[in-house]
Amino acid sequence: MKASDLFVQALEAEGVEYLFGIPGEENLDLLDSLKDSSIRLVLTRHEQAAGFMAATYGRLTGRTGVCLATLGPGATNLVTAAAYAQLGAMPMLMITGQKPIKASKQGAFQIVDVVDMMQPLTKYTRQLSSGGHIPSQVREAFRRAEDERPGAVHLELPEDIARETTDAAIIGRSRFENPRASERSLAEATAMIQSARCPLLLIGAGANRRHTCRVLRNFIDRTGIPFFSTQMGKGVIDETHPLFLGTAALSSGDFLHRAIEAADLIINVGHDVVEKPPFIMGDRPPVEPADPDIAGAARAGSARVIHVNYVTAAIDPIYHPQQGVIGDIADSIERLTAAVAFQAHWDFDRFMTVKARLEAHILEDADDDRFPVYPQRLVADVRKVMPGDGVITLDNGIYKIWFARNYPACQPNTVLLDNALASMGAGLPSAIAAKIVYPQRRVMAICGDGGFMMNSQELETAVRLGLDLVVLVLRDNAYGMIKWKQANMGFADFGLDYGNPDFVQYARSYGAQGHRLAAAGELIPVVDRCFETPGVHLVEVPVDYSDNDRVLNHEIHEQSRLI
Structure with missing residues (x-):
């Protein structure tokens, strides 16, 4: 079949429903192949907007959103959207066209090295140099886009490759399960949580996954540990929950930071380095409450941190957790829920005081x-x-x-x-x-x-x-x-x-x-x-x-x- 037909079939095999974008003359074979496919073309008025739409589709569904542009200025207009998806951990595939690569007669007109341009902005960027490579490279692009941490990928389909014939076959999706955290790391995390005096749960961007929400709610309800979120962790747990303390929207000085300062243990679920942690580890001057009757004040920066995530923590001067629980987040939280029991010595009074003051201020x-x-x-x-x-x-x-x-x-x-x-x-x-x-x-x-x-x-x-x-x-x-x-x-x-x-x-x-x-x-x-x-x-x-x-x-x- 024609390579562009195979390309569209490969997209259909990945479950693609929509393709957002603006075709150019280098995409005409692909556009013709889309005409009779199950994929709906959403024609936009700017390539950047098409990329934002594809990234948002990926964010909402967990499946790769797909956008399309031509070569040159069409491709360069996707750069901001590529960075948007990559930094925001949104699975997105960008498809761009290109002049013929085997017998081009137009010199350098509209030619930029799009593959190289996308290198620092994506998890994977390739030029398709043969119709026979389409099944494997499309499958790999989708795997990379959706694999933790999700992000942007890019494929360039030159017009002469799109119209050549090929007998290559579609490659199906692989079945797999994310690795599980070790029993030892879970046991050590459990001991840290149960021995803490003022544990606090932080929900970050990486916890915003479909299967994580339910198990996190169960963990909070079972243990009674208060929680707060980063901006991109909003809504993972219903924020009308009585144990929700707030969202870290300001860098410092907000009511919420008084609760963070009082914690002696922070369970950081789904930390993403894109969002700096709303606390700073290491030595800082002690912060004492003005009201001596409010218990639970801790030395700012003295809290220990448990890093619950798919990958180990990237260490920097402000984030260096003492314990990692590395593996599928939902599985790790489910196992911690079974292991951690409510402790009578836990003290959440200061947290609840902060919650009440913040809510009162919001109502003003x-x-x-x-x-x-x-x-x-x-x-x-x-x-x-x-x-x-x-x-x-x-x-x-x-x-x-x-x-x-x-x-x-x-x-x-x-x-x-x-x-x-x-x-x-x-x-x-x-x-x-x-x-x-x-x-x-x-x-x-x-x-x-x-x-x-x-x-x-x-x-x-x-x-x-x-x-x-x-x-x-x-x-x-x-x-x-x-x-x-x-x-x-x-x-x-x-x-x-x-x-x-x-x-x-x-x-x-x-x-x-x-x-x-x-x-x-x-x-x-x-x-x-x-x-x-x-x-x-x-x-x-x-x-x-x-x-x-x-x-x-x-x-x-x-x-x-x-x-």
Whole structure:
């Protein structure tokens, strides 16, 4: 058969449902082979957005998302998405075209070495130099993409290879089980947990896997050990759980850090080096509580750490765990659950004090009527309109900190934020992918005006696909996160303000519906009406970030210091 037909059959054998992207002339044989396949082509308006969609599909399903681009500028437009998937541990395959490699007559026109370009951004990158290599290289690409730690892979299919004939056969997926942690490491971890006075559980990005959620919930319920999460570990356990202490959204000084300082043992499940640990190991000055009646204060940095993960810990100056439990995370936690029993000497009083103070602080200003909308009111109202299984996708900006900190996630992968590459422009494409995966759920993209405009053209894609989608555009007419940092670091206000289109008319020009808030109290009724009315809805939300520095720096630090 034609090699491009074999390539598509290999994708089908891997269970590929969607291919996101923009074909070019070098992809025409592949496009023709897709025409009669079971794979649905989702034509996008920019290759970067296609990559964000494929990565998000991989994040939500655990299966490799696939995107397509031509050679040259099409391929280079995938670079940001490659880094997004690689740093975020999202399985994604990028397919790019290329000029004929056996008898090219066009010199260097549009030619860049895409395979070499992708080398530092992927787990695997290859040029297909023969139709006979397609089955093995496609299978290897998918294996690498999905193997722990998941990430991005790339295959280049030159147009002369795509049209050659081959009699190669598809290679099926291998059956395997992840290695299990040793009995000795589990016994040593069990002894450390049971002898600790103030153990604390940390849920990181690597724990955000389908089979891990249930066993972690069982561990928490059986042992009664409080837990907290990193930003990309949000929702692994329902954050309305009475033992949930919070999400590490700020680098330091938040209420949650007072609990971390009081722990003498941290069980770090799924630590990913992309997210720095919200604690620093090693010697630091002692931190004593201002209230001597609050028990459990420990020397900051003195906590021992158990590293529960698929792979051993990469050691650096701030992370060097004393014990590793290395193997399939779900299996390790299940075995620890059977071995660890509640200990009468455990002391969680300080943890619960921190939890109460943090929750009280989050409720402050949650019903503030000021307009433009105050971030705490915005987060609280979005939580009210989203059901437990509703999905919000965040672009990158100061509002990401507010949502990470103040928005309780009830289920895994219902708060899709990027605390790895932290790229702007991913919010809308990620929401499109989420709605494709979960057509019956409420899905909302939450974007700053800066990030939204980086891929706003994908409104047309969402309209063309007939999706029911709500997009909140938070308008402050500036790159707000950087302005906050600029002011906080003592720099003059310069170079970060811009103008915006009329977002209501902009949405309507794509065939979407546009809405603009005129008061803080309008958000809930407007968004509810949007979800009840089919189609794509953009809601412009003017926001007021003027109190960010007071609340996130001074107020939180001052109040938490008193615990």
